[in-house]
Amino acid sequence: MILEVKDVTKRFGGLTALNKVSFTLDEGEILGIIGPNGAGKTTLFNVISGVYPPEEGRVIFRGEDITGLSPFKITRMGIARTHQVVKPLNELTVLENVMVGACFGKEYMDLNSAKERAMDVLEITGLIEKAELPAGKLNVPEKKRLELSRALASNPVIILLDEVLAGLNPAEVTEMLEIIEKINGEGITIMMIEHLMHAIMKVSNRIVVLDYGEKIAEGLPEEVSKDKKVIEAYLGDPELTLKLVKEEGE
Amino acid sequence: MRQNLFDISLIWLLLVLIVMTLIPPLTNSITMREEFFLMMQYIALAASLNIILGYAGYVSFGHIVYYGIGGYVAFSLMYFYNIHLIPAMIAGGIVCAIIALLLGEAVLRLRGAYFAIATIGVNEAVKALVNNLEFLGGSAGLFFNFKIYQQYGGAGSAIWLAYYLMAILAMVVIVVNYLIKKSKFGLGLMSIREDEDAAIVLGIDTRKYKSLAYMLSAFFPGMVGAIFFFKNGNIEPVNAFHLLKSIEMIFMVVLGGFGTVTGPFLGSILYERIRGILLVNPLFKDLHMAVAGIILLFLILFMPAGIIGYLRDKFSVLRRYIE
Numbered sequence A: 001m002i003l004e005v006k007d008v009t010k011r012f013g014g015l016t017a018l019n020k021v022s023f024t025l026d027e028g029e030i031l032g033i034i035g036p037n038g039a040g041k042t043t044l045f046n047v048i049s050g051v052y053p054p055e056e057g058r059v060i061f062r063g064e065d066i067t068g069l070s071p072f073k074i075t076r077m078g079i080a081r082t083h084q085v086v087k088p089l090n091e092l093t094v095l096e097n098v099m100v101g102a103c104f105g106k107e108y109m110d111l112n113s114a115k116e117r118a119m120d121v122l123e124i125t126g127l128i129e130k131a132e133l134p135a136g137k138l139n140v141p142e143k144k145r146l147e148l149s150r151a152l153a154s155n156p157v158i159i160l161l162d163e164v165l166a167g168l169n170p171a172e173v174t175e176m177l178e179i180i181e182k183i184n185g186e187g188i189t190i191m192m193i194e195h196l197m198h199a200i201m202k203v204s205n206r207i208v209v210l211d212y213g214e215k216i217a218e219g220l221p222e223e224v225s226k227d228k229k230v231i232e233a234y235l236g237d238p239e240l241t242l243k244l245v246k247e248e249g250e
Numbered sequence B: 001m002r003q004n005l006f007d008i009s010l011i012w013l014l015l016v017l018i019v020m021t022l023i024p025p026l027t028n029s030i031t032m033r034e035e036f037f038l039m040m041q042y043i044a045l046a047a048s049l050n051i052i053l054g055y056a057g058y059v060s061f062g063h064i065v066y067y068g069i070g071g072y073v074a075f076s077l078m079y080f081y082n083i084h085l086i087p088a089m090i091a092g093g094i095v096c097a098i099i100a101l102l103l104g105e106a107v108l109r110l111r112g113a114y115f116a117i118a119t120i121g122v123n124e125a126v127k128a129l130v131n132n133l134e135f136l137g138g139s140a141g142l143f144f145n146f147k148i149y150q151q152y153g154g155a156g157s158a159i160w161l162a163y164y165l166m167a168i169l170a171m172v173v174i175v176v177n178y179l180i181k182k183s184k185f186g187l188g189l190m191s192i193r194e195d196e197d198a199a200i201v202l203g204i205d206t207r208k209y210k211s212l213a214y215m216l217s218a219f220f221p222g223m224v225g226a227i228f229f230f231k232n233g234n235i236e237p238v239n240a241f242h243l244l245k246s247i248e249m250i251f252m253v254v255l256g257g258f259g260t261v262t263g264p265f266l267g268s269i270l271y272e273r274i275r276g277i278l279l280v281n282p283l284f285k286d287l288h289m290a291v292a293g294i295i296l297l298f299l300i301l302f303m304p305a306g307i308i309g310y311l312r313d314k315f316s317v318l319r320r321y322i323e
Helices: A041-048 A071-077 A094-104 A111-125 A140-153 A170-185 A197-203 A221-226 A228-235 A238-249 B008-027 B030-055 B064-081 B085-107 B112-131 B146-152 B154-181 B184-194 B196-201 B206-232 B243-256 B262-280 B288-302 B306-314 B316-320
Strands: A003-012 A015-025 A030-034 A056-061 A079-081 A158-162 A189-193 A206-211 A214-219
Touching (some): A003 A041, A015 A056, A041 A079, A071 A094, A094 A111, A094 B184, A111 A170, A140 A158, A140 A170, A170 A197, A197 A221, A206 A221, A206 A228, A214 A221, A214 A228, A221 A228, B008 B154, B008 B262, B030 B154, B030 B206, B030 B243, B030 B262, B064 B085, B064 B112, B064 B206, B085 B154, B154 B206, B184 B196, B184 B206, B196 B206, B243 B306, B306 B316
Antiparallel strands (some): A003 A015, A003 A056
């Protein structure tokens, strides 16, 4: 167990975005987080990465309580993340963007080693040819890859991927999934939020399902996909959902 | 990213500054000295502002407050205790840096327009305070007794000393700008400028970085103020905390290109020339700020990255030579 989320509650005014959510993350696995829009998935990432401190509950990383720490400290401990709404540093080049990840992440490298590291990462994520381009000039799929590259450059223990597949075409999805599996193969633990069912079912070792801020299911992909509560949360009609999941898979 | 001082983009800039510095003493021209003194002052101020505005992206609108504070601190030390200009100047800079560090804790939590407005507020508040401090002469300010210049060998050599100090200061600020730009610290600041939320998640201690940048960008204007008011012979709140000078600083940085090393240098020289031409032209007399405003408007519309930013973007060959 590398990360433990214990009874985490996060409220925004009257809205409870997360309600006593608990789960654990094992070293080396890929954990998928799914749930309908507004279920609290991104909020969960924001709590883990320190963007929002939770009202209740704890986040334990490698036995250390990291609840409420500033995001930069959590990043330096080895939890990197990507953003659902991409946040490129527009005026900086792609290379510089990735160097920022390497410079200030877990390894806290100096500029020269950061540059080398960034070049290696860009090679993996396939952005090497765009290295000297300002990040603002990339298209959306490239910006998603940039997010991933920056997170990867910090040499993290865990990567939180927030919808890195959204908006990609089927070929790009396959490519991205290959990259994700490759990263995982190098021993990095991955937690990913995704709407693309067939994709997340395929790569995840385990799945956690959120709905209205509560964890409604947890288990192996095939178990979760047959769970009544999960199907209801998604469409309200279990049979229709099953049909859709099948179709999407094909 | 080479980090040595022998980079061509810095060398030529320093050479130009050294040649400029030497022209007035070699030609023995007082007019030239006055003009270059003003240019060097502008360069030092604009390049200082560039650290917080150009690199970190925080528009410090009332930045002239540090010029005023540094001026007052140094002037008082010289006036009351007859301390030499150089230690007084350093004291002025240090006081400014400390004030900026403390004040930064509060104002740097604000972003965008809120930060800009808060810094104007700080400038006006300090001006009002000094206006009411009797021992600093209130609104009438303080005047040097000419005897003060005796330890420098008379008023004439005191002015030359001020001139050389200002030139050295301008060069130092340019070098500091260059070193920041080429360092990890600079990369962190520019990340904050581009997206502060992304920066903190990427592992940058944004609070510390902003405070450091703000402190550095306040330190040098404090020394500029000290030199200027020493040469001026008197200091009063209206001159020390003149918001118009703040706007001039921003104009110079944006004109040349914010976040670049050459930009504030070029912007200062151009602004000094524009101002010089317009001020002596009877047609424009008091309109130089209006003209500057119109130029600024067109800049933002067509060349938002400033002259240097535009050139670097259009002609990638130049990137090696102009930083």
